[in-house]
Amino acid sequence: MKGAGLGEFGRIRRFFAPFAGPGGLGLRDDAALLACDAGHQLVVTVDAIVAGVHYLPDDPPDLVARKLLRVNLSDLAAMGARPRHYLLTTALPATLGDDWVERFAAGLAKDQRHYGIALLGGDSVATEGPAVLSLTAIGEVTIGAEIRRSGAQQGDDIWVSGTIGDAFLGLQVLRGGHPGLPVEQRTALIKRFQLPEPRVELGPRLAGIAHAMLDVSDGLVADLGHICEASQLGATIPLPSVPLSPAARQIVADHPDLPAQLVAAGDDYELLFTARPEASGQIRRLSAELGLPITAIGTVEKGAGVRVVDAAGKPVPIAATGYRHF
Numbered sequence: 001m002k003g004a005g006l007g008e009f010g011r012i013r014r015f016f017a018p019f020a021g022p023g024g025l026g027l028r029d030d031a032a033l034l035a036c037d038a039g040h041q042l043v044v045t046v047d048a049i050v051a052g053v054h055y056l057p058d059d060p061p062d063l064v065a066r067k068l069l070r071v072n073l074s075d076l077a078a079m080g081a082r083p084r085h086y087l088l089t090t091a092l093p094a095t096l097g098d099d100w101v102e103r104f105a106a107g108l109a110k111d112q113r114h115y116g117i118a119l120l121g122g123d124s125v126a127t128e129g130p131a132v133l134s135l136t137a138i139g140e141v142t143i144g145a146e147i148r149r150s151g152a153q154q155g156d157d158i159w160v161s162g163t164i165g166d167a168f169l170g171l172q173v174l175r176g177g178h179p180g181l182p183v184e185q186r187t188a189l190i191k192r193f194q195l196p197e198p199r200v201e202l203g204p205r206l207a208g209i210a211h212a213m214l215d216v217s218d219g220l221v222a223d224l225g226h227i228c229e230a231s232q233l234g235a236t237i238p239l240p241s242v243p244l245s246p247a248a249r250q251i252v253a254d255h256p257d258l259p260a261q262l263v264a265a266g267d268d269y270e271l272l273f274t275a276r277p278e279a280s281g282q283i284r285r286l287s288a289e290l291g292l293p294i295t296a297i298g299t300v301e302k303g304a305g306v307r308v309v310d311a312a313g314k315p316v317p318i319a320a321t322g323y324r325h326f
Contacts, residue, residue, distance in 0.1 A: 005098035043081035048134040062107030072137035074269040077203030078215040080147040081139030088122035091132040145207040152212035152231035156274035156300040163245040165262025166192035185247035196269035213273035234303030243295040
């Protein structure tokens, strides 16, 4: 039977212990040891992904692992923290044998090297349901430099990195949608769904610039709504100002109502933040330096909630505002 193989501890020794950091103690103990640099504080976040909900069950295991890690690194970036360590918990059905785990671990190892982080430990259990993968990421930020949701100020500009809606469209492509799209654009959209790019360089660079920030995971409108709620303010976004990729624009050309869906879709993992208008020059220079588009998309104002308007300033109805599990 698949899944018997090496067993829990054999898998840990072979696939995960080789890339545990010093604080992980070779994954031989029940807990890890963790130090923090003077003048800094730890930032801790946890996210879980579920087969059939956050990724397709037949997605390559290495990409599943890298997505799991990256969505958590995105949360650290959203507070201006630099990633340092992580803990991993897997609940896997027996049908996923040692080969799947080996490929999953290889994906983790690849991104560990890329982001300069280390595994501290975790847990592994069996389940009769779909695979559930949970990762706790730990970062560091200078004391007082963290960027929270609650700091937006009236009159702030609203900015977003990258482009919006690609992951939503990538999932549609994986499910057979948009067959007329050129192969290179289909591939680019699929990659945005399977392998998000956490803005780990941008986040810490926004300390002292951004008043409030989070990453777009539930959807642009929903996540901006979280900033508005925490800051007790409102916001207005002209829909044409939201940045779209060339592939998304090509699809929108045939589906003019699609932008209203894209601002409600999730899994973009771009940074959404507010800053005083006078900071626009700093932000544009940072954008050029990082080679990353950062676009002003709206304004923070008195009131509550998020208004999406068209080019003429008329309200655009948004049927759904972000993914909800319950």
